[in-house]
Structure formats: structure tokens, C-alpha cells
Amino acid sequence: MSVTPPAAHPSVRPAPAFRGRIGRDARSGHYAVPRRYRLHLSPADPDGLRIAVTHGLLGLDRACPVTFLPAVPDCPDGGHAALRPLYDASAHRYTGPALGPVLSDDWSGRIVSTHGPDIARDLARRFAGGRVTLYPCGAESELEAVERMCAQGIEEAAQRAGAAGVGEVERTAALDTLLATLGVLEQGLGVHKYLIGDQITAADVELWVTLVQLDTVHRTHLDAAAVQRIADHPALWSYARRLAAHPAFGTHLDLDGIHRRHRARCQGLEAAGAAVQILDWATHSTPATGTRPQVNRP
Structure with missing residues (x-):
């Protein structure tokens, strides 16, 4: 699908303490x-x-x-x-x-x-050694556009829509932004299997993780009507379900850990949307009591 970059805004990610890179030689x-x-x-x-x-x-x-x-x-x-x-x-x-x-x-x-x-x-x-091309040449602007859509159109908008103490006008505007972003993605994924090209790229990883957060974290602070409108994007959530079934995606889902991390960090109030789960992520997740494959410890 074709992704049009929205206007740039500052990143929501905190500044990294270290930012070295791995070079060619x-x-x-x-x-x-x-x-x-x-x-x-x-x-x-x-x-x-x-x-x-x-x-x-x-x-x-x-x-x-x-x-x-x-x-x-x-x-x-x-x-x-x-x-x-x-x-x-x-x-x-x-x-x-x-x-x-x-x-x-x-x-x-x-x-x-x-x-x-x-x-x-x-x-x-x-x-990678040529096994998978997650960052295709020539797709840099599309990758950046997906990152901004996820960070601003979904993550930030969902946080504002569910934040405690936010006025109704701001809450409505944030929800409108969120739904508009999901609508753009829904339209593209209704035609194409992946966001960029015909195979999984970093854009799909970015969007999938954002959708996991939307359904497991942000949903709990939204009202049921808002969650129903978010869920009413069948192509988008079918895409999320399909990727969750991929071993590289679903086996890393730690739902218990996500919930515990959210409870430890969040000071917001739970809303009716907490009872309206969009996807059954547990079908593909790693049980909290299980062991993760190929874990290496120092």
C-alpha cells in the first residue's frame, strides 16, 4: 500500500542515553x-x-x-x-x-x-545476510510515515482520548485522529497484504506492536463505544491476527508482562472499554509460566 507521510512532530520516545551504531567493517x-x-x-x-x-x-x-x-x-x-x-x-x-x-x-x-x-x-x-529485507531500499519515506502514524495518529491519540482529566472537546478530537488513522490503514490493508510491498517489513513490525498496545493497554482507558468504533476495522485487525500467528510475532507476546508493566506505570482510570477485547492475543502468546525459546543468559 502507499503511505503518505503526515506532518512531522517531535518523537514521543525519550532521548537515548547511548546511541552507537554497528558499522560495515x-x-x-x-x-x-x-x-x-x-x-x-x-x-x-x-x-x-x-x-x-x-x-x-x-x-x-x-x-x-x-x-x-x-x-x-x-x-x-x-x-x-x-x-x-x-x-x-x-x-x-x-x-x-x-x-x-x-x-x-x-x-x-x-x-x-x-x-x-x-x-x-x-x-x-x-x-540479516540477505535472508529478510525489513528496510527496503527506496522505501525510507514510507517507513518514516508509518512510524509517525503509529506514534502520533495511534499512540498519542489513544493516550489523549483515554487520559484522566481531559476535556470532552480534546477527547473527541483525539479519538477522531485515532479513527482517521485507523481508517487510512484499513483502506490500504483491505487491498494489500502488508504495508509496503509484498512481504513483511519494519513497517509491519511497527504497526503490529502499536496495535498490541492499543488493544492491551490504551483500550482499558476508553469507553465501550470508542472501543467498538476502533474494532470496526476488519481488515486491520485481521492483519494483526495474521501476524500474531507468525512465530516471530506471537511467541514474543507476554500478555501478563504487558498488564503488569501497565499497572506499575499507569495512573489513569479504568473505563468500560476494558471489558471489550478486540483480539484474543492469548491464542498466540507465550504463557507467563512458560520458557522462551533460545534465551541466552550471561
């Missing part, structure tokens, strides 16, 4: 070597889930091991205790929270990047 410092790097992430976090799905699509279990973090950070500042040694080794007197996701360098014991989109791109561009 040894001259770049950080270069692609199998098992040199390690991912530290929680699939309960949207950025962590995006990277986990990307990692699964690329088949990088052996080339880049993964250490899974708890769904709810265990430090008072919102960071992960397991990541503190990496942060301390990477920045002198670092005082911020030790947040995931993290791409670390096992050779140096330091952090390469904490910027989720960069990590996903570097995995795809430096380790």
Missing part, C-alpha cells in the same frame, strides 16, 4: 561479528517487543544472544538492576536509570546503544 569500531553483541530487553515494553520480533524475523538467536529483562523494572528509579553494571562501565558516574532495551558489546562489556529504532535497523542491515 573494523574501521567503524563497532562492526558486525557473530556473538559479539547481546540484546537486553523486555517484550512487555513496546521497544523491546519491536526488537524481539525483528530479531526473530532475522533468525539471529545464535548470532546475537538475548537476555530477557523483567516486565517491571526492579529499581526505584524505573531502571533494571541487571543493567546497572553495563551503564556504570559505559559512562563515568552515570546517574540516570538503567533502562532497556540495550545492545551491549561483550568484547568490551559496554553499551553500544539504547535507541530501539537504531538497534532494530542495525540488526537488519548488518546481520
Whole structure:
């Protein structure tokens, strides 16, 4: 489908503490070597889930091991205790929270990047080996457009529509923005199987994770009528269901972790929409008591 970029706005993602990149060869410092790097992430976090799905699509279990973090950070500042040694080794007197996701360098014991989109791109561009093309050449503007639609047209709009203390006018405007964005996606996915081209790309990973958050997190703060209108996009939710059945997507769904992370962070009020589930994500998710495949721990 063709995606038209909306007007640019500042990103909702926080500024990363580290933003190194993996280059083409040894001259770049950080270069692609199998098992040199390690991912530290929680699939309960949207950025962590995006990277986990990307990692699964690329088949990088052996080339880049993964250490899974708890769904709810265990430090008072919102960071992960397991990541503190990496942060301390990477920045002198670092005082911020030790947040995931993290791409670390096992050779140096330091952090390469904490910027989720960069990590996903570097995995795809430096380790894919031609197996999957998640970032097609010439599709950069379409990929950026999907990222903005997800961040602003869905994520931000859904948050405003369900925020406590928001006036009715602002709430209605936010819901209109959300429904208009879903309508554009519905129209395209009613004709095309994927967002860009005829195969899964990073745009599909971005949208799928956003839809997971919409149905498992933001829905709980919306009224039932709003959720029914959101659900009334059959092509879009059929697409989400189809991707959930793909092993690289559904096996990383930690529904219990998503709910626990939401409860730990959210101060909003539950609304009637909490009882109107759109998709049965549990059909494809990994049980909280189960073990994740190919997990590598330090």
C-alpha cells in the first residue's frame, strides 16, 4: 500500500542515553561479528517487543544472544538492576536509570546503544545476510510515515482520548485522529497484504506492536463505544491476527508482562472499554509460566 507521510512532530520516545551504531567493517569500531553483541530487553515494553520480533524475523538467536529483562523494572528509579553494571562501565558516574532495551558489546562489556529504532535497523542491515529485507531500499519515506502514524495518529491519540482529566472537546478530537488513522490503514490493508510491498517489513513490525498496545493497554482507558468504533476495522485487525500467528510475532507476546508493566506505570482510570477485547492475543502468546525459546543468559 502507499503511505503518505503526515506532518512531522517531535518523537514521543525519550532521548537515548547511548546511541552507537554497528558499522560495515573494523574501521567503524563497532562492526558486525557473530556473538559479539547481546540484546537486553523486555517484550512487555513496546521497544523491546519491536526488537524481539525483528530479531526473530532475522533468525539471529545464535548470532546475537538475548537476555530477557523483567516486565517491571526492579529499581526505584524505573531502571533494571541487571543493567546497572553495563551503564556504570559505559559512562563515568552515570546517574540516570538503567533502562532497556540495550545492545551491549561483550568484547568490551559496554553499551553500544539504547535507541530501539537504531538497534532494530542495525540488526537488519548488518546481520540479516540477505535472508529478510525489513528496510527496503527506496522505501525510507514510507517507513518514516508509518512510524509517525503509529506514534502520533495511534499512540498519542489513544493516550489523549483515554487520559484522566481531559476535556470532552480534546477527547473527541483525539479519538477522531485515532479513527482517521485507523481508517487510512484499513483502506490500504483491505487491498494489500502488508504495508509496503509484498512481504513483511519494519513497517509491519511497527504497526503490529502499536496495535498490541492499543488493544492491551490504551483500550482499558476508553469507553465501550470508542472501543467498538476502533474494532470496526476488519481488515486491520485481521492483519494483526495474521501476524500474531507468525512465530516471530506471537511467541514474543507476554500478555501478563504487558498488564503488569501497565499497572506499575499507569495512573489513569479504568473505563468500560476494558471489558471489550478486540483480539484474543492469548491464542498466540507465550504463557507467563512458560520458557522462551533460545534465551541466552550471561
